[in-house]
Amino acid sequence: MAETSAMKKPDIRHANPLAQTLLNKLDYDQLTNCMRCGFCLPACPTFRETGIEPESPRGRIALMKAVADGLLDPDQAFQDQMNHCLGCRACEPACPADVKYGQLIEQARDAIEDHAEHSAPVKGLRSLMFRGVFPKRGSLKLLGGSLAFYQKSGLRKLARGIGVMKLFPEHLREMEAILPEATSKGVVEQLGTLYPAKGTPIARVALFRGCIMDVMFAGTNVNTVKLLSEAGFEVVIPDSQACCGALHAHSGEMAEARTLAKVNIAAFKQAGVDYIVSNAGGCGALLVEYDHLLHEEADERLKEDARWFSARVIDVSRLIMEQGRIPSFAESANEAGEVVVTYQDSCHLRNVMKSSAAPRQLLRSVGGATFTEMKEADRCCGSAGIYNVTQPEMAGQILEHKMEHAATTKARYMLTSNPGCLLQMKLGIEKHPPETRMEAMHIVDYLHDRLIADKT
Numbered sequence: 001m002a003e004t005s006a007m008k009k010p011d012i013r014h015a016n017p018l019a020q021t022l023l024n025k026l027d028y029d030q031l032t033n034c035m036r037c038g039f040c041l042p043a044c045p046t047f048r049e050t051g052i053e054p055e056s057p058r059g060r061i062a063l064m065k066a067v068a069d070g071l072l073d074p075d076q077a078f079q080d081q082m083n084h085c086l087g088c089r090a091c092e093p094a095c096p097a098d099v100k101y102g103q104l105i106e107q108a109r110d111a112i113e114d115h116a117e118h119s120a121p122v123k124g125l126r127s128l129m130f131r132g133v134f135p136k137r138g139s140l141k142l143l144g145g146s147l148a149f150y151q152k153s154g155l156r157k158l159a160r161g162i163g164v165m166k167l168f169p170e171h172l173r174e175m176e177a178i179l180p181e182a183t184s185k186g187v188v189e190q191l192g193t194l195y196p197a198k199g200t201p202i203a204r205v206a207l208f209r210g211c212i213m214d215v216m217f218a219g220t221n222v223n224t225v226k227l228l229s230e231a232g233f234e235v236v237i238p239d240s241q242a243c244c245g246a247l248h249a250h251s252g253e254m255a256e257a258r259t260l261a262k263v264n265i266a267a268f269k270q271a272g273v274d275y276i277v278s279n280a281g282g283c284g285a286l287l288v289e290y291d292h293l294l295h296e297e298a299d300e301r302l303k304e305d306a307r308w309f310s311a312r313v314i315d316v317s318r319l320i321m322e323q324g325r326i327p328s329f330a331e332s333a334n335e336a337g338e339v340v341v342t343y344q345d346s347c348h349l350r351n352v353m354k355s356s357a358a359p360r361q362l363l364r365s366v367g368g369a370t371f372t373e374m375k376e377a378d379r380c381c382g383s384a385g386i387y388n389v390t391q392p393e394m395a396g397q398i399l400e401h402k403m404e405h406a407a408t409t410k411a412r413y414m415l416t417s418n419p420g421c422l423l424q425m426k427l428g429i430e431k432h433p434p435e436t437r438m439e440a441m442h443i444v445d446y447l448h449d450r451l452i453a454d455k456t
Contacts, residue, residue, distance in 0.1 A: 012070045021111040023068045026104060031065045033099045034058060040091035040101075045380045045398050046084060054081050057091035057101045064108055074112075082108045084394065086387050087250055088347035088380040089285075102352070103292065106249050113252025130253050134211045134243040135260055144215035145184030152181075171392035178426040179216065186214035187221035188239050195225050195235040202232040202324060203274040208264075208313075210283050210419075211243035217419050223448035224279045224316055230451060231324030235277075238267040246286040249293070250385050261290045262302065265309045276312045277319055279444055281346025281418035282385060284353050288313040315349055316444060317417065321358040328452040331368030341366070342374045342411040343443070344402070344425055346418035350378055359417055359443050366450055375405040381416075383424035399424060403432035410436045415443045 009028045014020040040057040041047050047056035054063060060081060066072035082105065089102040118126065133139045150156055159165055165173050187209050205228060209221050225235045241264050245257030264287075268276055278284030286293070291310040297303055320326060331339045341363055350356045356378070363371045382388055382398035406414055406428065414425050425440035 010069055012068075014070060016073060018074045018111065018115040019067050019070070021114050022064065022074060022108060025107045025111045026064055026068055027100070027107065028068065030100050030104050031061060031068065033097045034061045034065075035097050036062070037096065039094045039096060043090040043094040045086055045088060045090070045382075046394060049394065049397050055084065057085075057095075057099075060085060060108075061099070061101065061104065064104060079112050082112060084391060086347075086380050086382070086384040086394075086398075088384060089351040090347060090378070090380065092351055106252075106254065109250070109252040110254040111252075116252070126251075126253075130248055130251070130256055134247065135256070135263075137242075140211055140215050141184040141186070144182045144186075144218075147179075147182035147215070148184065151179075169392070171389070171396070174427055174431065175389065175423070178423060178430055182216055183218050184215075186218045187225060188237050190218065190222050191225055191237070193237045193239050195229055195237075197232050197234040198229050199232055199325070201234045203234070204236060204272070205233045205275040205277050205319065206236045206238060206268050206271050206273040208244065208268075208276055208278050208280075208283060208287060209237060209241065210280055213280050213283070213419055217422075217442065220279060220419075220442045220444050224277070224444050227320070227327070227444060227448050227451070228277065228316065228324075230327045231320045233275075233319070233324060236271045236273055238271050240267040242267075244283040244286050245293075246282050247385055249286055254293075257286070258293055258297075261293050261306070265290060265302070265305050268309060268312075269305055274312065275314050275319055275323075276309065277316050278313060278353075279316045279417070279442070281315070281349030281353065282420055284313060284315055285348030285351075288353055313353075315353055315355040315358065315417065317362055318353075318355045318358040321361050326362070326365065327447075329362075329366040329447055329450040330452050331366060331450060339369045339413070340372050340409065340411045341369050341413045341415055341446070342372050342406065342409040343377060344374065344381060344406075344414060344416040344421055345378045346416060346421050347378075347380050347384070349417050359415075362447060363415065363443070366447070367452075372409045372411060374409050374411075376402075377405075381421050381424045381428070383418075383420035385420060388420075388424060388427075395424075399428045400432060403428040403434070406438070407432075407434040410434070411438060412436070413446060414438055414440045415446050416440070417443050 036058055044056045053059040063078055067074045085105050091101050214221055228235050242260045245260035248257040288310050291306045294306045343359055345356055381402050382395035388395035416422050422440055422442050429438050
């Protein structure tokens with residue numbers, strides 16, 4: 001009979017409280033599954049940048065195991081190394097042993113956060129964002145409305161004119177400059193909670209609208225609903241849904257992530273849908289793993305509902321390509337000559353949701369456009385949730401290489417399937433402008449704007 005994880009864990013009582021928490025929270029089976037073969041090394045962005053073993057998945061797993069086995073003290077250097085990982089999970093498809101590295105890094109960060117000694121301002125900001133803003137629709141609407149007022153009232157221009165922005169670090173000033181227009185009116189306020197299918201309905205689907213997505217990219221959510229309708233899907237938008245919890249999980253706030261998962265499972269289960277549609281790779285990657293997130297819950301009904309939920313999560317491009325009536329798309333007649341488009345993979349969409357072919361197939365179907373594959377389109381762009389804010393130096397190095405490859409495509413449009421990637425590509429175009437004009441767009445917005453109306 002196979003040994004359980006608890007039986008395999010060393011019987012150690014660590015003097016260091018963090019080491020003991022790591023031992024308790026880390027999946028020891030996954031730690032021991034790593035064969036140290038090194039297949040993950042060329043897939044890892046931080047290892048490729050530094051060439052240092054601890055900057056690789058294999059190296060980080062070795063560090064975790066050394067702490068769990070009582071051979072290493074989880075000092076600040078250890079903690080920094082765990083936080084230096086992008087969490088892109090490109091190592092997982094490359095791993096012959098199927099090590100769930102993404103789960104290990106989240107468990108490690110969860111343990112670290114349990115013992116973190118943040119300054120009062122950082123502690124207050126984390127509490128405000130993770131508990132006061134992301135989980136609450138009212139707070140998000142207030143945030144969206146406040147940002148919209150700042151952007152449109154002249155305050156933004158004034159702040160730049162008198163030098164207020166110079167008080168912030170350079171990377172934050174750069175991010176502020178490329179932020180899209182915010183709004184307090186999300187997809188439900190604009191379209192309602194039910195949108196009919198065009199023609200005979202193929203299936204009833206639900207849109208996961210996200211938190212920041214519905215504030216900073218509400219237009220993309222609206223276009224997603226309309227694109228799904230065009231493809232033959234009746235779209236429900238449960239108004240009681242909450243933030244997916246991905247930013248919480250990546251930042252060591254696992255308890256809050258589980259709370260949000262339970263809210264979403266209840267909301268979508270009540271909607272009685274065939275599919276749960278995501279248009280953000282980062283959100284979708286956690287949604288599709290709600291069953292794992294809640295696998296230690298005592299409530300068997302909840303675990304069954306989590307499995308029901310995870311089995312129905314799908315990316316919008318894949319749903320349209322595999323189940324929908326694929327609409328006709330064409331470039332505008334105003335464009336001179338053939339338009340070149342390229343695509344930057346969302347790491348989580350590709351590596352976790354296993355969806356990389358469908359977006360490309362849809363783009364190849366656009367009349368008057370030529371799809372050009374970008375070298376290393378599957379490599380992380382450096383966004384990685386809020387990684388480009390917390391680790392700007394490494395994120396900047398990765399982005400610079402990305403833009404070198406982007407420039408060689410000579411694409412008019414750089415398309416992606418995740419809001420964080422989209423902002424990072426906008427930043428890349430701003431900081432490293434290609435010789436030819438290039439614009440970053442979400443693939444949904446690009447396709448929606450090129451729909452050919454069916455006059456039948």
